[in-house]
Amino acid sequence: MPVQFDGAPELPSDVFSKMCQERKVKQPNKTILRKLKMYSRVEDVEELDLSQNYIGARQMLAICDLVEKCSNLDTLNASGLCCYHTDLANIWNGNNADDTIPTGNEVWSQLVEVIKTHPNLTSLNVSDNDCGPLVGKLLEEALKSNKNIISLEHNSVLIDKETLNGIDNIVEKNLSRFWETNKKPSPGQDSLDPFQSSFNTDFAFGESANNTAEQSSAQAVTLVQGRRKRTRNKSNVSRRVSRSCAPYNPEEVTSFKAPVHEKTDAEYTMLRALLKQNLLFAHLSETDLKTTVMALFKMEYNTGDTIMTEGEEGDTLYTISEGEVDVIIGGKVVAQKSSGVSFGELALMYNTPRSATIRAASKTTTWGIDRDTYRNIVMSVSIRRREEYQEKLQNIPFLKDLKKYEILQLADALESHEWNTGDYILRYDQPGEYMYIVLSGSVEVIGRDENDRKKHVHSFSAGQHFGELEFLNSHRTVADIVATEPTRTARLNRNHFELCLGPVLEVFKKNAVQSKDYAYYRKQADKLGKV
Numbered sequence: 001m002p003v004q005f006d007g008a009p010e011l012p013s014d015v016f017s018k019m020c021q022e023r024k025v026k027q028p029n030k031t032i033l034r035k036l037k038m039y040s041r042v043e044d045v046e047e048l049d050l051s052q053n054y055i056g057a058r059q060m061l062a063i064c065d066l067v068e069k070c071s072n073l074d075t076l077n078a079s080g081l082c083c084y085h086t087d088l089a090n091i092w093n094g095n096n097a098d099d100t101i102p103t104g105n106e107v108w109s110q111l112v113e114v115i116k117t118h119p120n121l122t123s124l125n126v127s128d129n130d131c132g133p134l135v136g137k138l139l140e141e142a143l144k145s146n147k148n149i150i151s152l153e154h155n156s157v158l159i160d161k162e163t164l165n166g167i168d169n170i171v172e173k174n175l176s177r178f179w180e181t182n183k184k185p186s187p188g189q190d191s192l193d194p195f196q197s198s199f200n201t202d203f204a205f206g207e208s209a210n211n212t213a214e215q216s217s218a219q220a221v222t223l224v225q226g227r228r229k230r231t232r233n234k235s236n237v238s239r240r241v242s243r244s245c246a247p248y249n250p251e252e253v254t255s256f257k258a259p260v261h262e263k264t265d266a267e268y269t270m271l272r273a274l275l276k277q278n279l280l281f282a283h284l285s286e287t288d289l290k291t292t293v294m295a296l297f298k299m300e301y302n303t304g305d306t307i308m309t310e311g312e313e314g315d316t317l318y319t320i321s322e323g324e325v326d327v328i329i330g331g332k333v334v335a336q337k338s339s340g341v342s343f344g345e346l347a348l349m350y351n352t353p354r355s356a357t358i359r360a361a362s363k364t365t366t367w368g369i370d371r372d373t374y375r376n377i378v379m380s381v382s383i384r385r386r387e388e389y390q391e392k393l394q395n396i397p398f399l400k401d402l403k404k405y406e407i408l409q410l411a412d413a414l415e416s417h418e419w420n421t422g423d424y425i426l427r428y429d430q431p432g433e434y435m436y437i438v439l440s441g442s443v444e445v446i447g448r449d450e451n452d453r454k455k456h457v458h459s460f461s462a463g464q465h466f467g468e469l470e471f472l473n474s475h476r477t478v479a480d481i482v483a484t485e486p487t488r489t490a491r492l493n494r495n496h497f498e499l500c501l502g503p504v505l506e507v508f509k510k511n512a513v514q515s516k517d518y519a520y521y522r523k524q525a526d527k528l529g530k531v
Contacts, residue, residue: 012036012045015069019062028062029055045070051079051125060107068114078111079127079153105413108135109495115149116142127155132386132412133405136163137499143170150175158412162405256376258295268293271367274319274340288381295377296367301360308344310357315371317344323364328357336361386411389490392439395463410500414490419483426481432470434491438462441487446480459484468497 013036020028032050039045048067055063060081067073102110108131115121126139136159143149152171154164263271271293275281281292296319301307307325308314319342327335327343334356337343343358389411393399399407414437419425425436425443440462447457457479460466470477492500 010042012039012042012066012070015042016062016066019065020059023058023062023065025056025059025062029059032063042069043072045073047075047077048073049075049077050081051077055081057102057104057107061102061110064107064110064114067111067118071118072120073118074120075123076115076121077125079125079129081129103415104130105134105415105493105496109138112138112142115139116145118146118148120148121146122148123151124149125153126157127153129157132158133160133163133409134413134496134500135159136167137409140166140170141499143167143174147174147177150178160405160408162403163409256380258291258373258377259297260294261297263294263296270321271296271319274321277340278319278342280317280342280345284377284381288377292369292374292377295373296369299366299368301364301366303360303362305360305364307358307360307364307366308354308356310355311353314344314354316368317342317371317374318358318366318368321365321367324361325364326359326361328359329355385416388439389414392437392463392490396437396465406500410492413492413496413500415493417489417491419487419489421483421485423483423487424480425483425487425489426467426477426479428477428480430477432467432475432477433494435465435468435494435497436481436489436491437465439488439490441483441485443487444482444484446482447478454480467491468494472497 013033016033016036017028032055035049036045048063048070050063067076112135115124126135136157139152139154139159140163143152150171152167154167157164159167272289275284275289275292281289284292299307299318301323307318308316310329320337320339322339324336324338325343326333327337337358343356344354386408390407393402393407393410399410402410416439417425419441426432428446428448438460442459442461443466444456445458445460445466446454449455460481466481467477
């Protein structure tokens with residue numbers, strides 16, 4: 001049923017705007033709104049092209065809501081998206097960061113859940129995204145459920161080769177099933193479809209001596225789209241052809257040498273402090289932060305100077321260290337930025353025109369970094385983190401039977417956290433949502449005795465894990481877990497636990513029953529209520 005508004009179908013653009021509002025997105029993407037305005041009803045939306053267009057994590061969740069409602073959608077181009085652990089759109093719009101910003105994995109998980117059950121989706125493009133083995137595993141499971149998907153592009157992603165091969169095999173089976181089903185015309189038909197006349201009849205329907213699997217898939221998608229267009233008798237909407245970007249090369253990323261621009265001690269200290277407070281750089285380690293500071297180059301402007309112009313191309317991110325700038329959109333000043341604020345970040349992710357003009361409102365000093373340097377630094381952090389997780393995971397006894405690509409999937413699903421001495425990682429009698437792996441440092445397990453007084457139970461150090469039995473057995477936490485020194489952990493959400501650890505789950509449960517490390521847990525488990 002179409003979405004109703006005052007007795008009439010609501011425009012898809014209005015539906016999307018409301019979904020963005022519900023997801024706390026301050027300003028819906030104008031390009032997406034413009035594309036949606038071509039349709040008069042939600043059920044008329046056949047294609048959604050998000051490619052090479054900054055959207056952000058929260059807005060992607062609104063997109064997921066929209067895709068779920070667009071029941072006749074057959075083509076989704078989700079290439080070149082930004083699903084990082086912060087929402088840059090909120091920074092640009094001046095919103096304060098908070099703990100509700102979804103991670104990239106959370107966004108992809110939601111999108112895949114929608115794809116899994118969508119009734120008409122046949123073509124999907126996820127190319128040029130920073131999605132890794134976990135997303136690959138989720139996509140593989142979705143394709144097994146939704147046999148309508150007969151075309152999936154996945155160039156330039158960080159998914160392991162074995163998972164990509166599995167995805168390709170499933171799509172190929174779906175495609176073969178499609179051609180087999182549609183090989184013969186229905187009773188009373190001379191030909192199944194006008195498209196059939198363009199194929200070589202000396203071969204099976206949809207095949208020719210020169211056809212590749214990609215061409216066959218494209219023909220199948222075109223056939224499906226043509227049928228639906230004629231059936232629904234809608235206006236003809238032109239389709240955009242997807243183009244993949246050059247693939248990321250991990251070796252090139254890890255060997256990248258950032259430029260060095262010398263700075264005084266005072267400048268270095270000042271810039272380090274500015275970047276530590278900036279969400280674009282706050283996730284960097286001290287080593288990577290130092291590399292970034294040294295790569296910044298200084299630019300000075302007088303009052304009235306234009307720093308960047310709306311509609312022009314650009315590849316530099318600017319951070320203000322002194323002065324103020326006006327943000328001008330459509331000839332009107334809509335905001336003012338001052339020391340510590342960055343602008344121009346969208347150009348670092350995509351080859352998109354500048355979304356605003358920035359003009360110096362006073363004598364201003366900025367520090368710039370180019371797209372290649374920023375992306376290589378950020379990507380090298382991601383790659384090194386995955387390599388570290390992989391090394392740690394391979395040394396955990398109950399994971400020793402996992403295959404390499406399964407270890408990669410698990411590593412990709414982990415989220416890193418740092419704790420100071422005395423920080424509580426888990427608290428007694430709370431819902432358990434995560435499994436934690438200690439990467440470095442140590443933690444103390446503080447339980448309760450017969451009189452409900454705190455007591456030391458156990459300690460965990462690097463390579464050991466805790467927290468998973470609570471959600472596996474659906475009861476509340478049986479102890480406090482406190483960092484006894486500066487500690488780094490990686491955690492796995494309960495929603496991804498069984499997906500990643502299914503192959504060793506029984507071994508894991510057996511270990512929990514027999515290991516002396518879990519003696520206190522087994523004794524206390526029945527005392528606390530279910531979650």
